[in-house]
Amino acid sequence: MKRWLSVLTPAARLTVWKVLGVSLLAAGAQVLLFLTFFGRRDSAGAAVSALTEAVRAGRLSLVFGAGLLLVCAVLVLPGLERGVKTGYTLRRLGVDERVLTLLWGGLNTLLLLIFWAIQTAAALGLARYCFQAMPEETGNHQSLFFAFALTPYFHALLPLWDWPVVLRNVLGSAALGLSAAALPFHWRHGRKAWTLLFLAVVATVLFPAPLETSVSCGMGLLLFGAAIALMVCNVWRRYDDED
Amino acid sequence: MLDLKNVKKTYLGGSTALDGVNLSIGPGEIVGLFGENGAGKTTLMKCILGLLRYQGEIALDGQPITPKNIARLSFATCEHSYFPALTAGAHRDFYQEHFPRFRGKRFAALMDFFQLPMGKAVRSFSTGQKNQFEVILALSQGADYILMDEPFAGNDIFNREDFYKVLLGILEPEETILLSTHLLEEVQHFIGRAVLLHQGKVAGDITTLELEEQGRGLMDFVKETYQYKADRVSRALGELTDRE
Incomplete structure (x- = not known):
């Protein structure tokens, strides 16, 4: 052991x-962008809409993707x-x-989950700040819950009861972590392997799960699940060097 | 005993690197592996270590080399095989975990002799220090057969001489060295046997004792084996001068 x-x-x-550095940097950038756009909000709106609008306008999911x-x-x-x-x-x-x-793939998965956790913690902090900064009548004790249910990016970060999205995120982390370890393994043995790039782009695009449809979530589950199975098989059976 | 029988290696491009090498290296031998660039020295070592596929047979005490007995071989290469981000101390801990016969005392003594820092990441070492560290790891792994491929490239002459002396002093009787180098004259008093490769074949194999008995030096033997023409340079210069 x-x-x-x-x-x-x-x-x-x-x-x-x-990874901790990149995670904190991405979270910091998201906080800055959020505060910038939250400051320009229409003061008459509800707290949840103000938060959703600031997340959308600040393109926080793009920062998450870049960090990923x-x-x-x-x-x-x-x-x-x-x-x-x-x-x-x-x-x-x-x-x-x-x-x-x-x-190494397992360690990578753990680090990706930490990246996810740090971004989630930042999102929770932002949401709490948002509800404290808004007048009391624009929100209630359920606003935080609604914010994470209705904002696609926040919902992907903290899917709450939405288990398929939780599973997709975990599988996505495992697929990315494994492929990040498998890519140099194949390179060391003289083989080409670009699965990581493809998976990373897909994960970035699919992450802010649209709420209306479960298609992207299903696609993600299928893709990441298949990628993990294929990668493990590929690492296991293709051991010899290509000269 | 390390036995190679009819070992052949052809790369995907079609070039033949090893063309039926037969060689036996016994415990305690210090063997110099010589040959021109492209003679197959590095390829031979990589085949022994299982880093390349080959045809023929390579056996260690009659057994094929597999993950079960690979720890009996160590490798010091000018390409460097350490982990640049780890410190020397972290390497020691790592090797101790993976090579049960790791020689901690030897590691500490060699680190001390070469005055290498234990707490700095190896990537911050100078080229000479990196070479030294690579060789220290190979010598400390606890292997029976220590393969060295041009390990001193980039080290100055004093450094290399010190190393040969230290090496002779620390080796246990059963430890075997296979040293590939171009520094023939430098290692001739250090090795006990010379193997010459030429175009993927063993072109010469002689012990230094035999050379002494024949009253020949290692360089003479190499020149004879390679049919070196001493007048080659003067003829070439002459031709060039005539043309001008």
Whole structure:
């Protein structure tokens, strides 16, 4: 067990602080954009509409997407061979390189979930600020609940009772995390692998789930689920080098 | 015993890197692997380590090299195989976890000898220090067979000489070194056997004891094996001068 955990060290050293940095940066940018557009609100409106409008106008989901792409780029770093051939060492360890790739995928998933959690915490903070800043008669004790139910981006961050979206987010994190570990694994063995780029773009586009339809959520579930299965199979069976 | 039988390697492009190599390296030997660029030295080492697919047989004490016995081999390469973001101390902990026979005492002694910092990320080391660290890891892994591919490229002569001396002093009798290098004259007093590769084949294989008995130096043996023409330079210069 200790040996398995120790293979995470080289990856963790390169990613944890960077991912936390990007997460905080993305959350900070969202706070700034939100406050800018919230300040320009129509004071007569309801609190929930003011919040939804500020999230939409500030394009917070785009900032989230940019942050997500950056995090994915960071997660690829440990496996890349930049000026060194760490693959020679990885292939001589007590832990099979394929198991190591899957473990790194697990760590990446955890870091992506942390990224998600930090963005959610920022969104919750913004919503609370919004309701405190608005006159009491424009909202009530259920406004926070409505804000996360009616704003597509906030709903994707904190889907509450919407389990398919929760599952989609978790599967999306796992698919991105695994592909960020699988991409350099395949590169080290002389193969091309661009699944990560495709999945990251899809995840970014699909994330602010439209509320009216479950199509995008279903698509996401299907795509991420299939991607995880394919990636695990591909890592497991294609071990030999292409010379 | 490391046995290679009829090992062949052809790359996808069609170029033949190894063309039926037969070689046996016993415990405790210090073998110099020589050859011109493209002779197949690096490819041979990568085949032994299972980093490349090949035809033929490579066995370690009669067993094929698999993840089960791969830890008996270590590798120091000029391409570097450490983790740049980790400190030397983190490498020690990591290696201790994965290589049960890791020689912690040797690691500490060599780090001390070369005055390498334990707490700095390896990427911040100088080129010479990186080479030293690569070799330290290979020597400390606890392997029976230590493969070194041009490990001192970029190190100055004093540094290299120090290293040869230290190496001779610390090696256990059963530890085997396969050292690929172009620095023939430098290592001739350090190795016990010379293997020459030429166009993917073993062109020469001799012990330094045999050379001594024959009253020949390693360089003479290499020149003879490669049929080096001593007048090659003067003829080329002559031709060039005539043309002008």
